[in-house]
Amino acid sequence: MRSSSHVRFGILLLVAAVTVVGCSSETPGQEFTVPKALCGVSVPAGALAQLLPESGERLTVERRGSLDDGSALCGVKVDEDTVLQVSGERVNAGDSARHILRSRLLVQEQKSANGNSIAYVDQAAVSVIQCRGADVEEEDVSTFVKVLRPARPNESAMKELIQGYTASLKKQQVCKRAS
Secondary structure (H helix, E strand, C coil): CHHHHHHHHHHHHHHHHHHHHHHHHHCCCECCCCCCEECCEECCHHHHHHHCCCCECCEEEEEEEEHHHCEEEEEEEECCEEEEEEEEEEEECCCCHHHHHHHHHCCCCCEEECCCCEEECCCEEEEEECCCCCCCCCEEEEEEEEECCCCCCCHHHHHHHHHHHHHHHHHCCCCCCCC
8 A cells, every 4th residue: 555655646746847847848938148238338137038029039138329418218028029228318407317217107106215216117217317517507308218029017126227227327427428
Protein backbone atom coordinates (compact mmCIF):
# COMPACT_ATOMS: atom_id res chain seq x y z
CA MET A 1 0.00 0.00 0.00
CA ARG A 2 2.71 2.37 0.97
CA SER A 3 4.62 2.06 -2.32
CA SER A 4 1.47 2.60 -4.42
CA SER A 5 0.84 5.93 -2.65
CA HIS A 6 4.45 6.90 -3.39
CA VAL A 7 3.94 5.97 -7.04
CA ARG A 8 0.71 8.00 -7.25
CA PHE A 9 2.47 10.94 -5.59
CA GLY A 10 5.36 10.62 -8.05
CA ILE A 11 2.97 10.53 -11.01
CA LEU A 12 1.17 13.63 -9.72
CA LEU A 13 4.50 15.46 -9.38
CA LEU A 14 5.48 14.44 -12.91
CA VAL A 15 2.13 15.59 -14.34
CA ALA A 16 2.42 18.90 -12.46
CA ALA A 17 5.98 19.44 -13.71
CA VAL A 18 5.01 18.70 -17.33
CA THR A 19 2.03 21.05 -17.04
CA VAL A 20 4.18 23.90 -15.68
CA VAL A 21 6.86 23.39 -18.32
CA GLY A 22 4.24 23.18 -21.06
CA CYS A 23 2.61 26.44 -19.98
CA SER A 24 5.81 28.39 -19.51
CA SER A 25 7.26 27.36 -22.88
CA GLU A 26 4.23 28.87 -24.63
CA THR A 27 4.64 32.24 -22.88
CA PRO A 28 6.18 34.78 -25.27
CA GLY A 29 9.20 36.69 -24.00
CA GLN A 30 11.17 39.85 -24.52
CA GLU A 31 13.71 38.85 -27.14
CA PHE A 32 14.89 42.47 -27.47
CA THR A 33 17.52 44.12 -25.30
CA VAL A 34 16.20 46.80 -22.95
CA PRO A 35 18.29 49.96 -23.47
CA LYS A 36 20.08 51.74 -20.63
CA ALA A 37 19.59 55.11 -22.32
CA LEU A 38 16.92 56.76 -24.45
CA CYS A 39 18.18 59.26 -27.00
CA GLY A 40 21.33 60.01 -25.03
CA VAL A 41 19.74 60.14 -21.57
CA SER A 42 20.39 57.33 -19.07
CA VAL A 43 17.33 55.54 -17.73
CA PRO A 44 16.74 52.86 -15.09
CA ALA A 45 16.59 49.80 -17.37
CA GLY A 46 14.64 47.75 -14.81
CA ALA A 47 11.81 50.30 -14.70
CA LEU A 48 11.82 50.62 -18.48
CA ALA A 49 11.61 46.84 -18.87
CA GLN A 50 8.47 46.76 -16.71
CA LEU A 51 6.78 49.26 -19.01
CA LEU A 52 7.75 47.68 -22.32
CA PRO A 53 5.65 44.87 -23.83
CA GLU A 54 6.09 41.40 -22.39
CA SER A 55 7.00 40.06 -25.80
CA GLY A 56 8.72 41.24 -28.92
CA GLU A 57 11.75 40.61 -31.06
CA ARG A 58 13.27 43.96 -31.99
CA LEU A 59 13.47 47.28 -30.14
CA THR A 60 14.41 50.50 -31.94
CA VAL A 61 14.76 54.05 -30.66
CA GLU A 62 14.32 57.08 -32.90
CA ARG A 63 15.08 60.70 -32.04
CA ARG A 64 13.69 63.85 -33.65
CA GLY A 65 14.54 67.42 -32.74
CA SER A 66 16.65 68.88 -29.97
CA LEU A 67 15.99 70.74 -26.74
CA ASP A 68 18.34 73.43 -28.05
CA ASP A 69 15.76 74.02 -30.80
CA GLY A 70 12.89 74.00 -28.29
CA SER A 71 11.62 70.42 -28.40
CA ALA A 72 12.77 66.83 -28.84
CA LEU A 73 10.92 63.54 -29.30
CA CYS A 74 12.28 60.09 -28.58
CA GLY A 75 10.14 57.20 -29.80
CA VAL A 76 10.59 53.57 -28.78
CA LYS A 77 9.28 50.83 -31.06
CA VAL A 78 9.01 47.13 -30.35
CA ASP A 79 8.73 45.33 -33.66
CA GLU A 80 6.41 47.68 -35.61
CA ASP A 81 4.53 49.23 -32.68
CA THR A 82 5.44 52.56 -31.08
CA VAL A 83 5.21 51.63 -27.39
CA LEU A 84 6.77 54.55 -25.54
CA GLN A 85 7.34 58.22 -26.26
CA VAL A 86 9.55 60.64 -24.40
CA SER A 87 9.27 64.28 -25.34
CA GLY A 88 11.14 67.24 -23.99
CA GLU A 89 10.36 70.89 -24.46
CA ARG A 90 11.08 74.30 -23.12
CA VAL A 91 8.08 75.67 -21.22
CA ASN A 92 7.26 78.95 -19.53
CA ALA A 93 8.98 79.31 -16.18
CA GLY A 94 6.74 78.33 -13.30
CA ASP A 95 4.51 75.83 -15.12
CA SER A 96 3.94 72.78 -12.93
CA ALA A 97 4.31 69.08 -13.72
CA ARG A 98 0.76 68.46 -12.47
CA HIS A 99 -0.67 71.17 -14.75
CA ILE A 100 1.20 69.84 -17.80
CA LEU A 101 0.07 66.23 -17.16
CA ARG A 102 -3.51 67.36 -16.58
CA SER A 103 -3.56 69.43 -19.78
CA ARG A 104 -1.93 66.72 -21.91
CA LEU A 105 -4.01 63.75 -20.77
CA LEU A 106 -6.92 65.28 -18.84
CA VAL A 107 -5.80 63.25 -15.83
CA GLN A 108 -7.16 64.59 -12.55
CA GLU A 109 -6.00 61.80 -10.20
CA GLN A 110 -2.22 61.86 -10.25
CA LYS A 111 0.66 61.47 -7.84
CA SER A 112 3.59 63.78 -7.23
CA ALA A 113 7.23 63.26 -6.35
CA ASN A 114 10.44 65.23 -5.90
CA GLY A 115 8.80 68.30 -4.36
CA ASN A 116 6.03 68.38 -7.00
CA SER A 117 8.54 68.66 -9.87
CA ILE A 118 7.22 65.25 -11.05
CA ALA A 119 3.62 64.16 -11.67
CA TYR A 120 2.77 60.62 -12.72
CA VAL A 121 0.10 57.98 -13.26
CA ASP A 122 0.44 54.40 -14.47
CA GLN A 123 0.66 55.25 -18.18
CA ALA A 124 2.36 58.68 -18.21
CA ALA A 125 4.57 61.09 -16.30
CA VAL A 126 5.82 64.67 -16.49
CA SER A 127 8.81 66.33 -14.89
CA VAL A 128 9.88 69.96 -14.82
CA ILE A 129 13.47 71.07 -14.39
CA GLN A 130 13.59 74.64 -13.15
CA CYS A 131 16.08 76.74 -15.05
CA ARG A 132 17.17 79.73 -13.03
CA GLY A 133 20.28 81.74 -13.57
CA ALA A 134 21.90 84.33 -15.75
CA ASP A 135 20.21 83.82 -19.11
CA VAL A 136 17.36 81.43 -18.40
CA GLU A 137 14.79 83.02 -16.12
CA GLU A 138 11.86 82.78 -18.55
CA GLU A 139 11.80 79.06 -19.32
CA ASP A 140 12.06 75.62 -17.74
CA VAL A 141 12.54 72.19 -19.32
CA SER A 142 9.68 69.69 -19.22
CA THR A 143 9.79 65.97 -20.00
CA PHE A 144 6.68 63.98 -20.87
CA VAL A 145 6.72 60.15 -20.94
CA LYS A 146 3.81 58.08 -22.20
CA VAL A 147 3.36 54.35 -22.76
CA LEU A 148 1.24 53.19 -25.68
CA ARG A 149 -0.29 49.75 -26.23
CA PRO A 150 0.98 47.05 -26.23
CA ALA A 151 3.27 48.52 -23.58
CA ARG A 152 2.24 47.97 -19.96
CA PRO A 153 1.09 50.76 -17.65
CA ASN A 154 2.79 50.48 -14.24
CA GLU A 155 2.65 53.30 -11.72
CA SER A 156 5.76 52.46 -9.68
CA ALA A 157 7.86 51.73 -12.80
CA MET A 158 6.70 55.01 -14.36
CA LYS A 159 7.72 56.94 -11.23
CA GLU A 160 11.15 55.26 -11.21
CA LEU A 161 11.63 55.88 -14.95
CA ILE A 162 10.75 59.59 -14.83
CA GLN A 163 12.87 60.17 -11.72
CA GLY A 164 15.91 58.45 -13.25
CA TYR A 165 15.46 60.12 -16.63
CA THR A 166 15.08 63.57 -15.06
CA ALA A 167 18.14 63.13 -12.83
CA SER A 168 20.23 62.12 -15.86
CA LEU A 169 18.87 65.00 -17.93
CA LYS A 170 19.73 67.53 -15.19
CA LYS A 171 23.36 66.35 -15.28
CA GLN A 172 23.46 67.27 -18.97
CA GLN A 173 22.81 70.92 -18.05
CA VAL A 174 19.82 71.21 -20.38
CA CYS A 175 18.95 74.67 -19.13
CA LYS A 176 21.85 76.11 -21.07
CA ARG A 177 21.22 76.36 -24.80
CA ALA A 178 24.07 75.39 -27.08
CA SER A 179 25.74 78.38 -28.66
